[in-house]
Amino acid sequence: MTTVGIIAEYNPLHNGHVHHFTESKRLSGAESSIVIMSGPFTQRGEPAVVGKYARTEMALRMGADLVIELPVAYAVQPAEWFAFGAVSLLEATGVVDSLCFGSEAGALEHLLTLAGYLAEESSELQAELRRRLALGESFPAAYSAAAALAWSGIEDSTGDLLRQPNNSLGLHYLIALRRISSNIQPLTVPRTGAGFHDPLQPGSSIASATAIRKLLQDGGGGAPASYMPDYSVHILEGELAAGRGPVSMESFCTPMRHLLSTHTAAELRTLHDMNEGLENRLLRVMPQLEQFSISGLLDALKSKRYTRTRLQRTLLHALLNHSKSELSPSILAQGPGYIRVLGFRESGRALLKRMKKSATLPIIMRPALSSHPQLERDLQASAAYAGAFRDPLRSDLYRDYLEPPVRV
Structure with a gap:
């Protein structure tokens, strides 16, 4: 079977x-x-x-x-x-x-080739990734650009490929298969x-x-x-x-407000994905909200570096009390x-x-x-x-x- x-x-x-x-x-x-x-x-x-x-x-x-x-x-x-x-x-x-x-x-050839390269995480890729993150780019944007630049000769096509969400996730499936030496056929x-972001189409x-x-x-x-x-x-x-x-997310508005109102920056810093001073930014923004909502909080927090998705994950880790130590690499x-x-x-x-x-x-x-x-x-x-x-x-x-x- x-x-x-x-x-x-x-x-x-x-x-x-x-x-x-x-x-x-x-x-x-x-x-x-x-x-x-x-x-x-x-x-x-x-x-x-x-x-x-x-x-x-x-x-x-x-x-x-x-x-x-x-x-x-x-x-x-x-x-x-x-x-x-x-x-x-x-x-x-x-x-x-x-x-x-x-x-x-819709085809594997290009994704497989790229996965073979990225699975090795070359020094060029890592250096370019660090450089772009230091400039304030979000991780997804920095990774896509670094991968395209590090793999010389196909920058434009690689960048376009990785900017599409299903391609990007599929690429990581292929990388994971390589890293665990799996015989599963992709x-x-x-x-x-x-x-993903398209509105409803009549008919x-x-x-x-x-x-x-x-x-x-x-x-x-x-x-x-x-x-x-x-x-x-x-x-x-x-x-x-x-x-x-x-x-x-708004269903968790009350517990989220309670959590953020009763934790210090030092306590928030122990939570998974709470990095780069985000805990301080959170506590600065909270008193500025006329009426607390998670959507309003995300709008106030998001930036070039902190995408809405990244922030949502961080808030969920806080809600679920996920520590850095238990979810370390x-x-x-x-x-x-x-x-x-x-x-x-x-x-x-x-x-x-x-x-x-x-x-x-x-x-x-x-x-x-x-x-x-x-x-x-x-x-x-x-x-x-x-x-x-x-x-x-x-x-x-x-x-x-x-x-x-x-x-x-």
Whole structure:
């Protein structure tokens, strides 16, 4: 049995995701599929619009055989560590033959060549990266420009390639595969329809997850139904009716204000990603806000160096009390410490049976029976996320302890 791996957030699962999933199965010829999915918080430093169990069910209804959670230690990180954590989990299952990701490039040749070069992190690349960061550029912009300049001869094409979000993330998947010496075969599906920041297109059945989330946050009601499969709409509507969404950064306004009002600069400095004096900038800005909101705080903080995404991740790490020491590069480089199963179809039982023999990490079905520092942070993140629900119940706050994986 061959298996294709997919790395996703499904925030929420829409028709573009269905296209990618279908094409992944077709291109790989795989008989089964494993999805590595972010939990309650996502790579851009935002809470998922609905919880991980609802999104797991969406993935299983689509046809995924097994859904595994990407630990929050990797889920809320820049592309390099997000990709490394997810690819390491696919490798650790011992059953994945291929990894298929979406890209604007739609072809692997250029990405593979660039990944081979960047995986070595040459001294020229590092020097140019440091120079650009010292000039105040954001890390994504500095990295793209440094990579283009360091790899002489194709500066323009490389820069254009890396400025496209799916290409950039896909490149980091390829780099991660090289760094762990994986035999997993990479594949890519051309991204179709709306881009990440594109507005809704009349008459189209494809919209970006960003546009769909905006519809939900703006009270768009059933409007997203045009861009989502029926089962995804049904699950989403059930979550909204139960008061378990839509969750946004503003849902955490009260605890965030409390946190920033009760911590000194020295205390904030111990938190992950709180670097370069950002803690001082935060505390200077807070009293200047006429009315506190996370959106207003981000607008006041963002600059050429501090992108909104970077700031969102930093605030989430603060909210979740992630320290520098526990998420240091040396710790993250060790990879995830377990395989946490969020859900599976009946067809996924065969995968789980194989994984019991092939997996290089423990497989966790019931977190209450396991222990690991990363897992503790996952459980805390789930409880913190559920605290944003309209009327959170014990079963919401501690679902990880109380219920088995989702089954379809």
